[in-house]
Amino acid sequence: MCVRVCAYVCLCQWTEYLIDLPTLLRHCVSEVFSLGGLIWMFRLRVLLCCLFALFYLVSPLDILPEAVFGFFGLLDDLFVVLLIAIYISIIYRRLIAARAEAAAHEN
Numbered sequence: 001m002c003v004r005v006c007a008y009v010c011l012c013q014w015t016e017y018l019i020d021l022p023t024l025l026r027h028c029v030s031e032v033f034s035l036g037g038l039i040w041m042f043r044l045r046v047l048l049c050c051l052f053a054l055f056y057l058v059s060p061l062d063i064l065p066e067a068v069f070g071f072f073g074l075l076d077d078l079f080v081v082l083l084i085a086i087y088i089s090i091i092y093r094r095l096i097a098a099r100a101e102a103a104a105h106e107n
Contacts, residue, residue: 017086024089031092042095046088053084 028046056062057077066073 014086017089020093021085021089024092025085028088028092042091045091049084049088053081056080 060067062073062076063080064073064076066077
C-alpha cells in the first residue's frame with residue numbers, strides 16, 4: 001500500500017515497484033525515444049543507467065564472477081540489472097508526479 005506524501009507522490013514498498021516495473025518501463029522507453037516526450041536530463045540519466053547495466057553484464061569484473069561461481073555469478077548480474085530497472089521506474093514515476101503537479105497548478 002502506498003503512503004501518500006502529497007497529492008501526487010507516494011512512498012511505495014519494493015513489491016509495488018516490482019509490480020509496476022513492466023508498465024512503467026514500457027512507457028518510459030516509448031517517451032525516451034519520442035521527439036517531444038521527456039526533458040534531456042531525464043533521457044541522459046535513463047540512457048546512462050542502461051549503458052551501466054549493459055557494461056556490468058558484459059564486464060568480467062563482478063561482485064561474484066561467473067568463472068568462479070557459475071550460475072550464482074550470473075545472478076548478481078541480473079540483480080544489478082533489476083535494481084537499475086527499478087531505479088529507472090522510480091525516476092519515471094517522479095517525473096509523472098511532477099507533470100501532474102504542474103498541470104494541477106496551471107488549472
